[in-house]
Amino acid sequence: MTTPPSDDGVTEGVGRTALLVAAGRAIETHRADSLAQDPYAEHLVRAAPDSVHWPIRIEDVPDGDANPLWGRLGRYFGLRTRVIDDFLLSAAARRAGGQVVQLGAGLDTRPFRLDWPAGTTLFEIDREHVLSFKHTVLDRLGARTTAPLRSIAADLRDDWSSALLDAGFAPDRPSVWLAEGLLLYLPAEAERQLIDTVDRLTVGDGELFYEIKLHESAEIRADPLYAVARQEFGIDLLGLFDTEPRRPSTATLAERGWSTQVRTSHHFTLEYGAGPPRARPDALSSNRWVFADRVRATTTPTETPTAPATRLRGDPPRTRPSDLLLDGVE
Numbered sequence: 198m199t200t201p202p203s204d205d206g207v208t209e210g211v212g213r214t215a216l217l218v219a220a221g222r223a224i225e226t227h228r229a230d231s232l233a234q235d236p237y238a239e240h241l242v243r244a245a246p247d248s249v250h251w252p253i254r255i256e257d258v259p260d261g262d263a264n265p266l267w268g269r270l271g272r273y274f275g276l277r278t279r280v281i282d283d284f285l286l287s288a289a290a291r292r293a294g295g296q297v298v299q300l301g302a303g304l305d306t307r308p309f310r311l312d313w314p315a316g317t318t319l320f321e322i323d324r325e326h327v328l329s330f331k332h333t334v335l336d337r338l339g340a341r342t343t344a345p346l347r348s349i350a351a352d353l354r355d356d357w358s359s360a361l362l363d364a365g366f367a368p369d370r371p372s373v374w375l376a377e378g379l380l381l382y383l384p385a386e387a388e389r390q391l392i393d394t395v396d397r398l399t400v401g402d403g404e405l406f407y408e409i410k411l412h413e414s415a416e417i418r419a420d421p422l423y424a425v426a427r428q429e430f431g432i433d434l435l436g437l438f439d440t441e442p443r444r445p446s447t448a449t450l451a452e453r454g455w456s457t458q459v460r461t462s463h464h465f466t467l468e469y470g471a472g473p474p475r476a477r478p479d480a481l482s483s484n485r486w487v488f489a490d491r492v493r494a495t496t497t498p499t500e501t502p503t504a505p506a507t508r509l510r511g512d513p514p515r516t517r518p519s520d521l522l523l524d525g526v527e
């Protein structure tokens with residue numbers, strides 16, 4: 198086990214952002230045109246003293262969908278949840294008998310609410326306080342995992358690979374990795390180490406989803422969703438984001454044989470038919486979702502290796518050089 202979590206409980210700092218995402222998922226769950234269903238989210242929001250009065254339905258928000266935090270960021274979380282649900286389930290089905298590792302899992306409940314293919318093993322890593330809060334609430338609700346789950350308390354700024362291996366992760370089995378809403382908060386060195394560790398521990402086939410934020414201009418930082426989060430809910434997102442310059446991670450992955458696709462949430466709004474409305478300024482326009490995969494195909498000299506398909510719906514084109522320019526915080 199690496200350095201034990203210290204200052205950050207579920208209601209403090211970055212841990213509090215996990216509650217924000219859970220509230221977004223609760224609201225999404227109750228929408229008439231819901232993209233994702235998380236029946237546990239509202240219970241997690243209600244269980245933390247600081248969020249007990251937060252909205253869990255869009256009808257609880259005085260300005261409803263016009264509210265930049267719950268109407269727009271909340272909807273973004275709903276869409277992201279659905280896109281990742283679909284990605285993880287199809288990736289787990291492709292990687293039979295594989296392992297799914299959620300880095301910075303927060304209050305995510307996929308191990309309890311998704312129908313995982315037989316033989317899948319799940320791992321989640323976050324701070325001790327965040328995980329113990331989540332599992333206390335879920336235990337109280339009688340929630341049961343649908344696949345074996347190993348929860349690991351670790352600080353992702355440290356070396357977390359030995360904790361994962363100690364928990365039973367097998368590098369030679371196929372693996373699917375997720376860093377949802379995480380890299381935005383990690384220093385450049387921790388991001389570099391995370392990509393390095395995912396690559397090193399993916400000895401077999403692997404797939405990876407992660408989210409990044411591009412450099413935000415002063416105009417974008419004036420998006421009212423930041424002010425509402427800070428003033429009304431005590432979450433200073435701009436203060437929590439780590440804007441240290443970093444090397445584009447897609448370039449690192451490409452050097453190591455991974456294929457990547459970089460997408461905006463808008464791409465999936467069009468695909469799924471619902472999502473956060475456009476706004477100006479729009480902080481969500483600087484977020485990017487990266488899908489990466491690597492297949493250790495055995496080829497004979499006469500075979501031509503082809504780019505592995507991630508088989509997302511709509512199957513957009515593979516990585517182009519221009520996609521690589523989108524990555525990283527400038």
Ligand SMILES: C[S@@+](CC[C@H](N)C(=O)[O-])C[C@H]1O[C@@H](n2cnc3c(N)ncnc32)[C@H](O)[C@@H]1O
Pocket residue numbers: 211212214215218219300301302303304305322323324327351352353354376377378379382383
């Ligand atoms: C915005 S939340 C997202 C949680 C979850 N992935 C989701 O989408 O619901 C960010 C999560 O990353 C975790 N996190 C941030 N920095 C971390 C670190 N250094 N070590 C472990 N976890 C960290 C936080 O505790 C929090 O749960």
